[in-house]
Amino acid sequence: MTATLEAPAALCAGVPATATDGLQVPVADGWIDYANFDHAASTPALRSVASAVERVVAGYGSVHRGNGHPSRVTSQWYDQAREEVGRFVGARATDHVVFTRNTTDSWTLLAHALPADTTVVAFASEHHSTLLPWGAHRTVTLGVPATVADGIRALDRALGEVTSRHSLVVVAGASNVTGDVWPIADIVAVAHRHGARVALDAAQLAPHRRIDLAGWDVDYVALSGHKIYAPYGTGVLAGRGDWLDTAAPYLPGGGATVSVTESEVVWALGPARHEGGTPNVVGAVALAAACAALAEHRADIALYEHALGARLRRGLAAIPGVRLHTLFGSGADQVAVVAFTVDGLEAGLVSTALSVEYGIGVRDGRFCAHRLVDHLLGGDSGVAAGSGGSHGADTLHRSGMPSARLREVAAVRASLGLATRPHHVERLITAVTELAARGPALSYVRSEAGWETPSVAAATTSSSRLW
Ligand SMILES: Cc1ncc(COP(=O)(O)O)c(C=O)c1O
Numbered sequence: 001m002t003a004t005l006e007a008p009a010a011l012c013a014g015v016p017a018t019a020t021d022g023l024q025v026p027v028a029d030g031w032i033d034y035a036n037f038d039h040a041a042s043t044p045a046l047r048s049v050a051s052a053v054e055r056v057v058a059g060y061g062s063v064h065r066g067n068g069h070p071s072r073v074t075s076q077w078y079d080q081a082r083e084e085v086g087r088f089v090g091a092r093a094t095d096h097v098v099f100t101r102n103t104t105d106s107w108t109l110l111a112h113a114l115p116a117d118t119t120v121v122a123f124a125s126e127h128h129s130t131l132l133p134w135g136a137h138r139t140v141t142l143g144v145p146a147t148v149a150d151g152i153r154a155l156d157r158a159l160g161e162v163t164s165r166h167s168l169v170v171v172a173g174a175s176n177v178t179g180d181v182w183p184i185a186d187i188v189a190v191a192h193r194h195g196a197r198v199a200l201d202a203a204q205l206a207p208h209r210r211i212d213l214a215g216w217d218v219d220y221v222a223l224s225g226h227k228i229y230a231p232y233g234t235g236v237l238a239g240r241g242d243w244l245d246t247a248a249p250y251l252p253g254g255g256a257t258v259s260v261t262e263s264e265v266v267w268a269l270g271p272a273r274h275e276g277g278t279p280n281v282v283g284a285v286a287l288a289a290a291c292a293a294l295a296e297h298r299a300d301i302a303l304y305e306h307a308l309g310a311r312l313r314r315g316l317a318a319i320p321g322v323r324l325h326t327l328f329g330s331g332a333d334q335v336a337v338v339a340f341t342v343d344g345l346e347a348g349l350v351s352t353a354l355s356v357e358y359g360i361g362v363r364d365g366r367f368c369a370h371r372l373v374d375h376l377l378g379g380d381s382g383v384a385a386g387s388g389g390s391h392g393a394d395t396l397h398r399s400g401m402p403s404a405r406l407r408e409v410a411a412v413r414a415s416l417g418l419a420t421r422p423h424h425v426e427r428l429i430t431a432v433t434e435l436a437a438r439g440p441a442l443s444y445v446r447s448e449a450g451w452e453t454p455s456v457a458a459a460t461t462s463s464s465r466l467w
Contacts, residue, residue: 005311008422014300016293018229018419020044025359028442028453032359035424039227039417040176040204040337041363045286046229046418052289053231056282063281064255078281081288082271088291089202089221089238090212096241098271099234099284103203104129106222106237107170109274110199111135113247118166121158121196123151125327125372127176130201134170144375148328152186159194167196168219173205177369177376177413179309179337180327181205184216192217197240203227207417208305208335210298213238225287228294229418234283245269251276301418308416308425309336315429316340316414321436325376325411337415341377342436347410350432352451353440354412358431360424363413377409 005011023034036044045053056077061070063078086097100106111133114120120134125144140158145151159167169191174181184200191198197219202211206223213221220239226232249256249267256276258266267273294301317324321343326332342350351364366373414428434441444451 004426005307005422011304011307011422014297015304015418016229016297016301017047018044019047019050020419021047025355027359028357033421034419035358035360035421035427036419037414037416037424037428038361038363039207039419040367040413040415042226042232043207043229043417044419045231046290046293048293049230049286049289053282053286056285060281063279074281077285078279081281081284084288084291085236085284086238088211088295089206089223089236090210090214090216091238092214094241095213095238096244096271097236097238098244098274099279099287100222100237101233101280102224102226102235103201103222104133104235106235107133107199107201109237109250110220110222110239110243112250113243113274114138114168115166115243115246117164118168119162119164120168120170121155121162122170125175125177125369125375126170126172127201127203128368128370129203130170130172131371134168138164144327144372146328148183148186148332151182152190155187156190156194159191159196162194162196167191167194168199169196170199170201172201172203173211174208174335174337175327175369175372176204176337177367177372177411178326178339179204179334179415181209181333181335183333184218188217199239204335204337207294208301210295225283225290228287228290230283230286230290234280234287236287241270244274247274249276250274253277255279304418305336305416308420308422309334309338311422312336312414312416312425312428313338315425316432319429319433319436322432327372327376336417337413339373339376339411339413340432341411342432345435345439346451347412348446349440349444349451350412350435352444352453353435353442354428354431356453357441358427360428360431362428363415365410367411367413373411374409377411 024031025034059070060074061068063074082097091097100109107129118138120139122131122139123142123144142154142158145154169187171182171187173184188198199220200218202221202223207228211221222237223235225234253276256268256273258268316322316338323341325339341347347364351362354360354362442453444453
């Protein structure tokens, strides 16, 4: 086994605290502090974000509508939040920074605003939210490339064949499955050479790396607050204003208009055009507070995640029977997201056992990137029906599932972040080592809802009402 992390306390000192630090969760034999490896799905709120939210909740009034003091303050908060988020993504002075619900909503808004004669080019490895909003009729989907260079060449060829007036390349800065990072400068260079615009999906990049729309000459960026340590419900689309200002309003209604008469509606320009209805000020403030904290602590966060991520990859890679899956190979640039499978154990069983027996949260499945996971796993997750000798395979047989289910394509994803502590990484490596060697300690059955241990199911799922 490889060496554990050195000086973990010093590593932790510079990173912002989350509101869930020290959270206790039930395991089969008691309670334990939660080891969060599910940041790629949703991050916990930072403490500074929670306190900003508390302040808004204690004092907000109507936004952009009233003249009372709370209304004026609330309007100011909303405007400041837009400025903060714009700074965070490195927006140009002329860019629009539009608040949305999440990344999916941002891309759906951009798809709605595309000029009619536009071709969208994307790799099949993208998250479905990035791949699907544009419509199949105008999307050219490129196969999952073996290397970055292959990808750039394929993009170059595809853009060379585009005959429409406009084109848009959509790419995730970091893969939500494998953590692989795309070289944004190379994508922008090839796209702009062909006159195409670039939309950067920063949902997985922004929690880990600085975003620089202007510096990279990227045309649009989208991200979700709940992946950068703000609660759910707010995202952003930032970028060039021309297509957005000529598109029909995304949410026609109050706030999106300049004037309405019997004969004419004059729609607003700028972000307001697409933000009809009363905006989510609490969400915007939360997102802005998260942006401010990440920007302030970037260097410490990078060091922290690099150390923990490297330890996690090394530790998992050294376990017999564990396979790590990457887009571009083990030496490539990656953020702290690791996809793996355990020979003889179904991914869902691994993630359930990690939770129930070790208090570790990971994700299993295909992560809304089915084509990528199918590509990585080749249609076989490593669980061999009737392979025998493995506790996991025995358990599968005891559960009575047909063998076709055993070959379900799925991986386990461990994504670390600011709520992950160095000892959690050690716990995960130990847990996977034990699972790979002898399978789960408890007996599990699979229902439609997933894997369960009847003896502890009630304790691990019951929680009291918040209201
Ligand atoms: C790369 C990527 N893009 C887009 C999304 C969609 O984000 P949301 O669900 O917040 O809209 C995700 C979510 O996991 C993602 O990982």
